Amino acid sequence: MSWETVIGLEVHVQLATASKLFSGSSTAFGAEPNTQANIYDLALPGTLPVMNEEVLRMAVSFGLAVDAEIGKRSVFDRKNYFYPDLPKGYQISQLDHPTVGKGSLRIVMDDGSEKVIGITRAHIEEDAGKSLHEDFQGMSGIDLNRAGTPLLEIVSEPDLRNAKEAVAYLKKLHSIILYLGISDGNMSQGSMRCDANVSVRRKGETEFGTRTEIKNINSFRFVEKAINHEVQRQIDLIEDGGRVIQETRLYDSDRDETRSMRSKEVANDYRYFPEPDLLPVVIDDAYIDAVRATMPELPDARCSRFVKQYGLSEYDADVLTSSRAMADYFEQVAQLCGDAKLSANWVTVDLLGLLNKQDLEIQQSPVTPTQLGTLISRIKDNTISGKIAKTVFEALTEGESDVDQIIESRGLKQVTDTGAIEKLVDDVIAANPDQVAQYKGGKEAVFGYFVGQAMKISKGKANPAQLNELLRKKLSE
Amino acid sequence: MALDNTDVEKIAHLARLQIKQPDIDEVTSRISNILTMIDQMQSIDTSAVTPMAHPFDATQRLRPDQVTETNQRDRLQQIAPATENGLYLVPKVIE
Amino acid sequence: MLSKTVAELSAALDRKDVSSVELTQAYLDRIEKLNPDLNAYITVCKEQALKQAAEADKQRAAGNGTPFTGIPIAHKDIFCTRDVLTTCGSRMLHNFVSPYDASVVERLQQAGAVTLGKTNMDEFAMGSSNETSYYGPVRNPWDSSRVPGGSSGGSAAAVAADMCAIATGTDTGGSIRQPASFCGITGLKPTYGRVSRFGMIAFASSLDQAGPLSKSAEDAALMMNAIAGLDSRDSTSLDHPAEDFTAHLQQSLKGLRIGLPRDHFTADLNPAVQTILQDAIKVLESLGASVTEVDLPHNHLSVPAYYVVAPAEASANLSRYDGVRFGHRAENPVNLEDLYKRSRSEGFGDEVKRRIMVGTYALSAGYYDAYYKKAQKIRRLIKQDFDEAFKSVDVILGPTSPHTAFKLGEKNADPVTMYLEDIYTIAVNLAGIPGMSLPAGMLQGLPIGMQLVGPAFSEARLLNVAHQFQLNTDWHQRRPEVK
Structure with a gap:
């Protein structure tokens, strides 16, 4: 029997503002519990929300980046439910009139094939606090530092057909967010969190199967594992004559399995209604144009430019623009040494090889763009050969810092006499x-x-x- | 719109309220009376009317993204019923 | 001295006829004497008041006075007052010492006012008789077997019984105007958004508005000068140019067009109240006003629509009372649900629980359109009625309440009976426009109020009409004999 998987992702992105969505409390990560929870964040009686302008700018810039309709009149709603990490007993969110409407995103798979994934919407909402389950005489501890941190919830269409596509989509989203500088995108700290709606159906069927929602996926690797695991679970279930029930499941990365969240089994009735403490957020074309004017070049545009301006292959350009940090790194190197193709080779082969091996992000690269640029310059000016350059590169990765000094002290200078x-x-x-x-x-x-x-x-x-x-x-x- | 006791219990649960068994009939009857009064609204057709959430067509003001609050934890936790190590305590949260 | 208006007291303080400390002490003495019977105050801030009074005397002596410098006032216990118990009339907040000041409190403090204490109120402002307070009912100073009205019953009783010079109140469906009417004083509910809601404990966010309960229209204008204006901490606070609310008090009423709503003057209205209103209208006509009838065709739907909108908003506003971060917490909860359910059921009174449930129901899946959305539509129709009426008249005049203050316990049998008490006042909140009540006569020893309603931002005009009426009548100067 042949199965098809249908996946839609809901991605929560913490926006990198200094202060919270509706209060002047700091959003800095890692502070002592409740030291960033002030009267509004604690929902003291009489406190009221006042919206952070930077959140709106960030949401609109995201909308523009994914060619979305921008809500010129967005409305906040209250989503009501009781939970200790939700101090007001409701979350301020956007139901019918989100700031970002329909948009789309282009993903490129490893085999070079492309696919356009629909974005249903992206709305602004408040993050919740955290429940800490260490034992306090049988009690849980509540830290509300995170409560009220601005989130952008980005909802995709059910356009993804396998876990690899889901990962590619998530990576592209991650890249755009970092390009825009609207979030640090750090999945392990929870600044980017992903819930996946997963269902399976027999190939050729047009109706979607019953879906489950997998929560708590906090790395790219887990997205793939969690989805694959859940897909297999659903297929096994159906093939054994069972039925998938619509439910929320939690991904447990330690055991590599999803399990039902019994506590959320009772059907929620969120009783949404327009937030009376806030007024509609109204923006005009001039505002949208102003946001557009401040936006950096985005990955797709930068990729095309790399091909045109530097004569790189599509593949290299795509790899180099997959993150803003990498593209910036590459351009610095190329500018310094004046040879884009050679730079592209060094970055995609030597540098990426090194980073992969040491499991580092480009921001943590032991070799700086200046060092690599200088190194390539020394190849260009015949001070060293390409082969010797690998030795110098190795020295750089081991902590030596000055390219010319390495060449000098180790006597690596090319003999041209x-x-x-x-x-x-x-x-x-x-x-x-x-x-x-x-x-x-x-x-x-x-x-x-x-x-x-x-x-x-x-x-x-x-x-x-x-x-x-x-x-x-x-x-x- | 008349409610029965089961409806009222469901609503009470949504609102995290407890109704003692001896009181349930009275609560149900009083709420039903209120809903009957409210149902006068259905006497007119409003299909062409736009709902009004606020009295005025004002729009949201925005504040600059600045941290204006400082750490007030000690003062704010003086009025808290139960805290430890700066955390608010609640019966164990099970997920 | 204690029965004087703010304007008079301010002049007396300027002339040094009396000091603020003396005045404050005199009010405190009277509170001590009367409060055990009237129960108008929940908290009296004796030491703080005397300290503020001493400071105010210094300020006045230094020539830094405002009309409020050294004037002893009272705040409805719905306003958060820093380091002072703020209960909102509820067991839920029996231990809530607010860590911050409401905007209204802050502004009056900056104007130099002395805070005598916090007045009793219906729990979370839900009531029309002050009988839902956890701290017991307030008694009407005119007849202690009767209610003072609600929800700002404590403030109204305190002003009427000279237990303060002036008081703050809030009005969600008539909670300033109706108690003002029952207690024979002046009360103003401003245009929604005129006065900041920051620090005012929310009942129904899109309807709540703070305003003065005073001994004269002039005093109400003075308080409006102190409390009105944009506040960046309240997103719904309106950016309307500041104005001097006393500026037009002396203006002649020549050419004033008064509208009488046809549906307010029907057989449902007590005939004696009708007669009193007719007499009041004659006074205004003698001052140059003309009178015509107007229609408010959807007014009869204001109570039903209100009892959807207000409970719906309240049901969410009151979710924060969960026993976790402040307020009442049930003892030894066995689990989270038990903590929530017992804390909330012990902390809230019956009327509050009822409204939370009505609101929860109105918002729940499958009922939203029939209830909440429908009510928001009727709200627009009600506002349009007023817009239409104000094309031909400047103010609308009518009764504040169908009758005089009723007896304690008289209307407790069925909540709907109590809800219908607000039939003349509620539409004003739904439309967001200003309304005021001022004494217009006496019936069997009890005061009768008349309501003036104007278009948005017409407070100064309403105060002008009320002031001119008060210059030509003495109903507002009548005081109960309190034993």
Whole structure:
């Protein structure tokens, strides 16, 4: 039996404002419990919300980045439910009139194929606090520092057909958010959180199957694992004659499984109604244009520019623009050394290889763009060969900082002195009479042997072009 | 619109209120009376009317993104019923 | 001295006929004497008041006075007052010492007023008789077997019984005007958004509005000068140009067009009240006003619509009372649900619970359109009625309440009977426009109020009409004999 998976993602992004959505409390991560929970955040009687203008700007910029309809009149609503991490007993959200309406996102899969994923909407809402379950004499502790932090909830259409697409979508979203600078996108700290609506159906069917919502997915890797696990669970269930029930399931990364959240089984009735403490947020074209004017170049546009301006391949350009930090890194290197193609090679092959191996983000790269740019410049100006450059690169990764000093102190400078190379060539010829005879007898392939020998003696420092030229000349004498 | 006791219990649960069994009939009857009074609204057709959430067509003012609050935890937790290590305590939250 | 208006007391303080400390002490003495019977105050701030009075005397002596410097006032216990118990008339907040001041409190303090204490009220402002208070009912100073009206019953009784010079109140469906009428004083509910709601404990956010309960229209104007105006901490506070509410008090009423709502003057209205209103209208006509009838065709739907909108908003506003961060918490909760349910059921009184349930029901799945949305539509129709009426008249005049103050317990049998008490006042809140009540006569020893309603931002005009009426009548100067 052949199955098709249908996935829609709800992504909560914490917006990187200094203060909360409706209060002047700090949003900084990691403070002592409740030191950033003030009278409004604690829902003291008589307190009222006042909206942070930066949240609106960030939401609109996201909308523009995904070609979405921008809500010129967005309305906040109260979503009512009781939970200790929700001090007011309602969450201020946007139900019918979100700030960001229908939009779309282009994803590129590993095989180079492209797909456009629909975005249903993105609305502004408040984050909740945190329940800490360490034991306080059988009690839970509530920290409301996070309560009221602005969130943008981005809801996708059920357009994703497998876990890999879901990951690609999430990564693209992550990239756009970082490009826009509207969130730090840190999944492990919860600044970007993902819930997945997953269902399966037999291939060819047009109706969607019953879906489950998987919560608490906090890394790209877990998204793929959680979805794959849930898909398999649903297929097994149906094939065994069972039925999927609509429910919320929690992903447990330690056990790599999803389990039903029994506490949320009772059907919620959120009793949404327009938030009377806030008025409609009304914006005009001038506001939207002003936001647009402050937006940076986004990944798709930057990718096309890299192809055009630097003559890079589509593939390299796509890899380099997958994150703003990487694209910035690349452009700094290219500018410094003046060779974009060589820079692209070094960044995509050597640098990314290194980062992958050490599981680092580009921001944490042990090699700075200036160092790499300088290194490539030294190849360009013949100070070192490309091969020696790898040695220098290695030294940089081990903590040495000055490219020229590394070259100097280790004596890696390329030998370009014609006299020295001539002596090297003479020595090699003198030491290998048999091979000379073979070469002169017409065996061209032996030429490589001479180059190798000369390089070995020079510890790789001989300028390859000069060496080649002199060797040919001397051998044909 | 008349309610029965089950409806009232459901509503009470949504609102996290407890109604003692001996009181339930009276509560149900009083709320039903209120709903009957409210149902006078259905005497007119309002299909062409736009709902009005606020008396005026004012729009939301925005404040600059500035941190204006400082740590007041000690003062604010003086009025809290139960705290420990700066946390508000509640019976164990089960997920 | 204690029966004087703010304007008179302010002049007396300026002349040094009396000091604020003396005045404050005299009010405190009277409170001590009368409060055990009237129960108008929940909290009296004796030491703080005397300290503020001493400071006010210094300010006045230094020539830094405002009309409120050194004037002893009372706040409805719905306004948060820093370091002072703020109960909202509820057991839920029996232990809530507010860590901050409401905007209204702050502004009056900045104007130099002395806070005598916090007045009793219907629990969370839900009531029309002050009988739902956890702190017991307030008694009407005119007849202690009767209610003072509600929900600002404590403030109204305190002003009427000279237990303060002036008081603050709030009005969601008539809670300033109806007690003003029952107690024979002047009360103004301003245009929605005129006075900041910051620090005013919410009942129904889109209807709540703070205003003065005073001994004269002039005093109400003075208080409006102190409390009205934009507040960045309340998003619904309106950015309307500041104005001097006393500026037009002396204006002649020549050319004033008064509208009488046809449906207010029907057989339902007590004939004696009708007669009193007719006499009041004659006074205004003698001052140059003309009278015509107007229609408010949807007024009869104001009570039903209100009892959807207000409970719906209240049901959410009161969710924060959960026993976790402040307020009442049930003892030894066995689990989270038990903590919530017992804290809330012990903390809230019956009327509050009833309204929370009505509101919860009106918002619940499947009923939203039939109730909440429908009510919001009727709200628009009611506002349109007023807009239409104000095309041909400047103010609308009618009764504040169908009758005089009723007996304690008289209307408790069925909540709907109590709700219908507000039939003349509620539409004004739904439309967001200003309304005031002022004494217009006496019936069997009890005061009768008349209501003036104007278009948005017409407070100064309403106060002008009321002031001119008060210059030509003495109903507002009548005081109960309190034993």
